[in-house]
Amino acid sequence: MVGGKRLIVLIVCLCAFVCTRAGEWSPSTLPSPKAIGQEYYVSNPDAVLSTHTVQTLNELCSRLKTNTSAEMAVVAIDTYAPSYDAHSVALQLFNLWGIGGEDRHTGVLLFLSRSNREIELITGKGIEGILTDVRCGQILDANIAYLSKNDFDTGILHICENIESMLMQDENRSELLLGWSPKKPAHNTGWIVILLFVLLVIVLWVWTRHKKRQGQLKRDRNVVITRPNRDITHPEPWRGNSRASSWGGGSSAGGGAGRKF
Amino acid sequence: MKKGTWIAISIVAVLGMMGVWAVSRYNTFVTMQENVTNAWGQVENQYQRRADLVPNLVATVKGYASHEQSTFTAVVEARAKATGITIDPSHATEEQLAQFQASQGELSQALGRLMAIAESYPELQANESFRQLADQLEGTENRIAYARNVFNDCAKEYNAAIHRFPGNIIAGMFGFERKAYFEAEAGAEKAPRVEF
The missing domain is CATH 3.10.310.50 (Diaminopimelate Epimerase; Chain A, domain 1)
Structure with a gap:
């Protein structure tokens, strides 16, 4: 692909x-x-x-x-x-x-x-x-x-x-x-999306740590943790770009x- | 439930779906027909705009080249002929549109000759009102070309839709007829230019 x-x-x-x-x-x-x-x-x-x-x-x-x-x-x-x-x-x-x-x-x-x-x-x-x-x-x-x-x-x-x-x-x-009515510059919207995404990752990370301590969701742990981690280290192209360009x-x-x- | 009831429900369901589809197609054809009418309105507007420019243009050129009487007469006559033909887009035939196109083509040619004369008169080309009229004429010619393309696109899309199976059944039932559209003239792929 x-x-x-x-x-x-x-x-x-x-x-x-x-x-x-x-x-x-x-x-x-x-x-x-x-x-x-x-x-x-x-x-x-x-x-x-x-x-x-x-x-x-x-x-x-x-x-x-x-x-x-x-x-x-x-x-x-x-x-x-x-x-x-x-x-x-x-x-x-x-x-x-x-x-x-x-x-x-x-x-x-x-x-x-x-x-x-x-x-x-x-x-x-x-x-x-x-x-x-x-x-x-x-x-x-x-x-x-x-x-x-x-x-x-x-x-x-x-x-x-x-x-x-x-x-x-x-x-x-x-x-x-x-x-x-002027639209806000697209990159501002993009930063808000990124900020929300980072917040979501932190919340998920805290939540999974909490679950891990409780010994629950052992199978789900990798899935939930690896997804945000992958996104942080290898961020996908910013979706706002296609609209902004x-x-x-x-x-x-x-x-x-x-x-x- | 009995087998017969199931069959009856199935038939009603199929007929219902067909009815919904038929209404949907009918409405699509009506929308497309309106698009064609609207596009034709734009074509007529632009041709009218050009016709409105002609008297001022002739008067301006006349002020510098009064002995070119035959050209002025040809332009005025072509304008009268072109504005004399009106078309109802919902019932226009190929022949009517061809006649309309021919009369507008005559006016285009007459205007082309008029502008060619203008090129021989440097004082005329330097005249501010002539330059403004020439700019308006050029812009109008460009808009005519654009409006004609839009009209042709709308008409072709509509014609294809009413001839395509199974839409042609609905089109035939409700009398949706083929729309005529402009045929390309020799050299018509480029809008005529008015240059100084």
């Missing part, structure tokens, strides 16, 4: 490697930043953006989500598979990942393809009223000069800052936050704007 899982991981890595080598990404092969952690929002598999920019963008997106509930993702690649165009890759990726809340659809995706010289801004269904197609186009136009000069770091950063300042405007922020579940109907540069 373990061998099978390793084989699957190996095949997936191999596929990703082949795609990376070929430099042609498709929505299904692009790596989601959420695979690393909940606080990551930037997919930069071809190192189009610098490490510092990626870090700044992650902080910006994280701040945006906390302050407005809007979930923004940034994807910067070299090129995509020839059977796609920039819009179809970006839109499919948006809906595949599910950027933005499942019930509110307040997601934004900024997609850049360096070699194709294309940039796409895709908006979720719930944010189209704020980030209209026209506004998206204006934001891209205002920063297209940076991209034309191959200054992708500045261009992408400025576009994201423009989006943030637009969404942070009082009336837009109020609209986005209407009826939204996901986007909100939002979708887009194709709104936004795109530009060639």
